[in-house]
Amino acid sequence: xxxxxxxxxxxxxxxxxxxxxxxxxxxxxxxxxxxxxxxxxxxxxxxxxxxxxxxxxxxxxxxxxxxxxxxxxxxxxxxxxxxxxxxxxxxxxxxxxxxxxxxxxxxxxxxxxxxxxxxxxxxxxxxxxxxxxxxxxxxxxxxxxxxxxxxxxxxxxxxxxxxxxxxxxxxxxxxxxxxxxxxxxxxxxxxxxxxxxxxxxxxxxxxxxxxxxxxxx
Amino acid sequence: xxxxxxxxxxxxxxxxxxxxxxxxxxxxxxxxxxxxxxxxxxxxxxxxxxxxxxxxxxxxxxxxxxxxxxxxxxxxxxxxxxxxxxxxxxxxxxxxxxxxxxxxxxxxxxxxxxxxxxxxxxxxxxxxxxxxxxxxxxxxxxxxxxxxxxxxxxxxxxxxxxxxxxxxxxxxxxxxxxxxxxxxxxxxxxxxxxxxxxxxxxxxxxxxxxxxxxxxxxxxxxxxxxxxxxxxxxxxxxxxxxxxxxxxxxxxxxxxxxxxxxxxxxxxxxxxxxxxxxxxxxxxxxxxxxxxxxxxxxxxxxxxxxxxxxxxxxxxxxxxxxxxxxxxxxxxxxxxxxxxxxxxxxxx
Numbered sequence: 001x002x003x004x005x006x007x008x009x010x011x012x013x014x015x016x017x018x019x020x021x022x023x024x025x026x027x028x029x030x031x032x033x034x035x036x037x038x039x040x041x042x043x044x045x046x047x048x049x050x051x052x053x054x055x056x057x058x059x060x061x062x063x064x065x066x067x068x069x070x071x072x073x074x075x076x077x078x079x080x081x082x083x084x085x086x087x088x089x090x091x092x093x094x095x096x097x098x099x100x101x102x103x104x105x106x107x108x109x110x111x112x113x114x115x116x117x118x119x120x121x122x123x124x125x126x127x128x129x130x131x132x133x134x135x136x137x138x139x140x141x142x143x144x145x146x147x148x149x150x151x152x153x154x155x156x157x158x159x160x161x162x163x164x165x166x167x168x169x170x171x172x173x174x175x176x177x178x179x180x181x182x183x184x185x186x187x188x189x190x191x192x193x194x195x196x197x198x199x200x201x202x203x204x205x206x207x208x209x210x211x212x213x214x215x216x217x
Numbered sequence: 218x219x220x221x222x223x224x225x226x227x228x229x230x231x232x233x234x235x236x237x238x239x240x241x242x243x244x245x246x247x248x249x250x251x252x253x254x255x256x257x258x259x260x261x262x263x264x265x266x267x268x269x270x271x272x273x274x275x276x277x278x279x280x281x282x283x284x285x286x287x288x289x290x291x292x293x294x295x296x297x298x299x300x301x302x303x304x305x306x307x308x309x310x311x312x313x314x315x316x317x318x319x320x321x322x323x324x325x326x327x328x329x330x331x332x333x334x335x336x337x338x339x340x341x342x343x344x345x346x347x348x349x350x351x352x353x354x355x356x357x358x359x360x361x362x363x364x365x366x367x368x369x370x371x372x373x374x375x376x377x378x379x380x381x382x383x384x385x386x387x388x389x390x391x392x393x394x395x396x397x398x399x400x401x402x403x404x405x406x407x408x409x410x411x412x413x414x415x416x417x418x419x420x421x422x423x424x425x426x427x428x429x430x431x432x433x434x435x436x437x438x439x440x441x442x443x444x445x446x447x448x449x450x451x452x453x454x455x456x457x458x459x460x461x462x463x464x465x466x467x468x469x470x471x472x473x474x475x476x477x478x479x480x481x482x483x484x485x486x487x488x489x490x491x492x493x494x495x496x497x498x499x500x501x502x503x504x505x506x507x508x509x510x511x512x513x514x515x516x517x518x519x520x521x522x523x524x525x526x527x528x529x530x531x532x533x534x535x536x537x538x539x540x541x542x543x544x545x546x547x548x549x550x551x552x553x554x555x556x557x558x559x560x561x562x563x564x565x
Binding site: 013075076078079080141142143144146215 | 375
């Protein structure tokens, strides 16, 4: 009976971690669609995406709590438990960042000139790729550790791309003579905050790289 | 009166349980893969089974080293060994009961003027060197094979965790069986020549030999040692020498169990003999040496950077001091028992 119960716990937590990572991946896509709707001035669609990301984040929070509870209550993976919890929490923080950015768009309603749209879309694309690679690396950490390093490299690549795009975009913003400093600073802050998501994804990937070495046989 | 004299053997059994159960389940408990209660229960059951079923093999060699022919002498020999192991445990070093009993028997030989059989002594002492090396080699090979299989199978972290726990339980049970089979000779082996037990025939025609009755009593004492005192030693083995991963812990116990089994199994010896292959001596070997050999072997495989050589040195020093201390205690106690308490400690 004890073995059956252990087996059930393992299957349960595997499914929960999978679902959690699905939500992390999904939240990036919702963010992408949300920003796109905002830039296209489709505020109704934007609000739908905002509601969707709020729901996703809430669901992810519940899963995170359940994973933490299972890990500690059933003393699963005692050697890597602390590392796994940290990674899950960092991933949850990324989800929170996406939601936070969507709320900033909703609250501030910034007037972003169409000339900056492509740059912003490109930045969002880099950020989403970075988070997606981080999600894949975390998935590999659980399922096939030898693949984790490949995805970690991709996180670093997309973070660098995000930095380049962000710098270029900020230069363009401040080069625009027809905009007031207040507008420039507001858009600059949005750009920086978006870029910050890629930075956080990279921080998580750096920690993961250490944990991969720790777990390597 | 025999049971009174046997008490020192039971004390030695208790020391062995406290000390050597840590070698079998210490890595699993130290890495928090198994609860102490589960480990202790499994260990008790399988030590008793190993002692009663397969305990006879290794006791023969010990008998050749010195056949203690008076019950009071056997009492002192077992007491000296137990006391030296207890002192080592107090110093928080996994000591070797095998070395303690050998030291104590040599002490009896010196006191009684019985010549120590050099062939038997060399046979036993050589296993002190062979055992950790063999365990280290088995651990390295097993670890290589297991890690290759794990990498190839791309097993999920949680499934690996589950498989490791089940493996630790199975290998721990095997290790406990081997420990009982190999080390029961240390506990009550010296009492075999002076045992008053008679053969019992159980319903169903099962014969329980006098030796098996003695082994059963000894294994009960080991179980008491496991339950009452092994918890604190388990921490040293699991973490003290080298920080083990759960998979490494599994391999360490496996290597130790195989070594103990190889040095205890009469059936294996017979199989090798039938096949015309060289056999291993059936000698009580030290489970402490085996586990330390396995852990150091894997530590070296990992580059040797994280091995706490100071702890290893402390344990190795114990291997030298344990038999020496046991020999000295045995000699002094025999003198007192003979001259102060007027007991016959050897028959001329």
